[in-house]
Amino acid sequence: MQFQLTADYIRKVTQLIAKKDGNALRKLLHDIHFADIAELLEELNSKEATFLIKSLESEITSEALMELDEDVREKILKRLSPEEIAQELEEMDTDDAADVVAELDDHIQKQVIEKIEDEEHASDIVELLTYDEDTAGALMAKELVQVKETWTVAGCVREMRRQAENVTRVHSIYVTDKDGKLKGRLSLKDLLTASAKTHISEVYIPKVDYVTVDTEDEEVARIMQKYDLEAIPVVDENRVLVGRITIDDIVDFIKDEAEKDYQMAAGITEDVEADDSIKELVKARLPWLIIALIGGFISVWVLSGFNTALTEHAVLFFFTPLIAATAGNVGVQSSAIIVQAIANDTLKGSTWKRLLKEVSLSLINGLVLASILLIVLKLFLSKLIPGMDMLVGITVAISLISVIIVASLIGTFVPIFLNKRGIDPAVATGPFITTSNDIFGIFIFFFIAKIILGF
């Protein structure tokens, strides 16, 4: 059943494009799903992709365009005339169309919108462009099926047939009063099972979840997930129904958010993919590396401050990577758990209690690791390493426990603190937490060593 995009297939397509044989292309790609067309487009250069877009029906290509990576789409749109772009937009739902228009250069935007023949569609797109990014208004589409509470089921079905033409998928039918204010909802199932003469006011469900145009997108995702909604109506400040958001947009949103958090934890500052250009990848990766390098300088400076240890206890310097790595790992573990709890909105209770729990947990982990360390030192390392005596071993073990406790406290506290300040706590994961914990870890280690060994 599944379509497989083979190298052979791509070769066949590029050959037809080279021959400018639109008819053969249409025949070859007939019946191929738009998501597969999108995959194919990503394999072509932008000139070939543009030819393909122009050859196929905009009913298909408009959907395929939406599946493309933003930069691939941008390159193709640059090669299309305002008329051609407008044709694609006509076929799109308003939310997708508005997204595409927003990506265009300002002077093109106006030209494109003027070329859209369906005036209602055009004005819907313009309306959607006015909402702030990251709000329900920017996420919603204008396409929905709306009926008045005073209608009968039969009248409703008639009207729905008319409206449904513009709506790809009917999730729910929204019931409004004569002023367009949201009153409730009606499922297609209810409509199927009610008799034709019944008034809508008798069968609709008045309990309906909704969001307003300025609800934040994260909140929309949270509500839709929590209440298992497949679509949610959007109202303006007067509770007038203005749009709806469907679950497929939220699936994309959830994925994007999860990927962003993951990349942030991995020290990648911009949304990049493996296939992006070297320039983009450098731009995404270099900033954190520079910050980490600065952290590295601080650790060099801290270590040089303990250079008196070099004469009698140089062996301590063999342990700095071990201590630093443990501090970093523990910090990342702690912060990841907190960042996830914040993202899922499950972080409740007092911060103090949480820090206390973290200390107990770290004490257990620390004691286990310190015991392993002492056994390994006794059995192997003391024989391998000159100058390795039991006092040094005890110093390393005590430091390890202290470092684990401090690192876990930092890893727990920093994201909670950032979140309270309104900063995305995910920045506190990854390189930031490893770098700062490296420095703290090394300092604590040598500070304890100085007290115990005296240098």
Place this chain on the structure above:
Amino acid sequence: MQFQLTADYIRKVTQLIAKKDGNALRKLLHDIHFADIAELLEELNSKEATFLIKSLESEITSEALMELDEDVREKILKRLSPEEIAQELEEMDTDDAADVVAELDDHIQKQVIEKIEDEEHASDIVELLTYDEDTAGALMAKELVQVKETWTVAGCVREMRRQAENVTRVHSIYVTDKDGKLKGRLSLKDLLTASAKTHISEVYIPKVDYVTVDTEDEEVARIMQKYDLEAIPVVDENRVLVGRITIDDIVDFIKDEAEKDYQMAAGITEDVEADDSIKELVKARLPWLIIALIGGFISVWVLSGFNTALTEHAVLFFFTPLIAATAGNVGVQSSAIIVQAIANDTLKGSTWKRLLKEVSLSLINGLVLASILLIVLKLFLSKLIPGMDMLVGITVAISLISVIIVASLIGTFVPIFLNKRGIDPAVATGPFITTSNDIFGIFIFFFIAKIILGF
């Protein structure tokens, strides 16, 4: 609109539970959404939660139970009799019911299933339990609306009214032949707009995406996302329609997978949450720390092998954390990008090309970082640190570039290699990659230093 679970509200509920006042509880919680009931249950102890479950209608509590964390649900179910559990199962969709039964102890399972009054429901649950975990069969539900291609639209609507009673949400109507083999689908919209006498065979859409019972869950999620499906039919080896999977289950699956990858990258081996017990958290966090500790021992051993550097070039030891941290950070960046590309199925093209790209990228990053390093050394560190001459600076700079290249190659290659071997590449992120890169980084650094400085 949104329900807020306040401390006050919880207190009110626990007081009513203490008084065993079921009527007042039902009144208080009337009209509260099951997802909010679930939140409330998570705040109660298992005895209180069980009383609450018993007081409310199973129509509500069965849904609330499904929203609970698995361990909270388990504790509550332990306090319910087989009859009471069966009552909850009667209200659940078969997929949820099968999940709950699978969580029960073996000897309870049979008792519970025997107590389910609806025999078809019971046998459906038993059927679902036979499928392998991580397959479409284990993910699907038996509830669906199925019509025969020979029926008329009117007959179809009649039959649908009957079937729809058991189906919470109608996504699609599936059309089968007389043997139950999947032929196509019909949208509710199509049904609304077709005339009553039309035969289904004239209006159904024969192009339908489907999966088989043994399709892997990851593949199901990929297909549903790629083709923007809200539900997908599941067929057996003879193409007989046996169930359907809806997008809400896939949303949960996507979230779980993303969280698992994130936790893996953060060195957390089991699915834990901030509110889990200390024991569970230790179990999830300790294993990676032990592995990292073993890596730490190796780095101690590597460093001790270069102890001849201590006499004249001890300053090198101040730089080990800087080198190790950079190696770790670069490795995590590289592996995260590859792991994400593998998860999204966008990793194409030859591995050699990808490694070459990674080398070019690392060379740029390395040159930038090395330049910053040399400037900082010249301006500040050479004055602060005794024994810090320009030759040491050049040694560190060359090592930094080499380490960045090697670390990025390891970070790129290891996940690709693991994936080809059928191992989840996400294990290659986080502590694993930082630990191994720490060791390689330190070794490369001292090896280069030995060549340049000669000790």
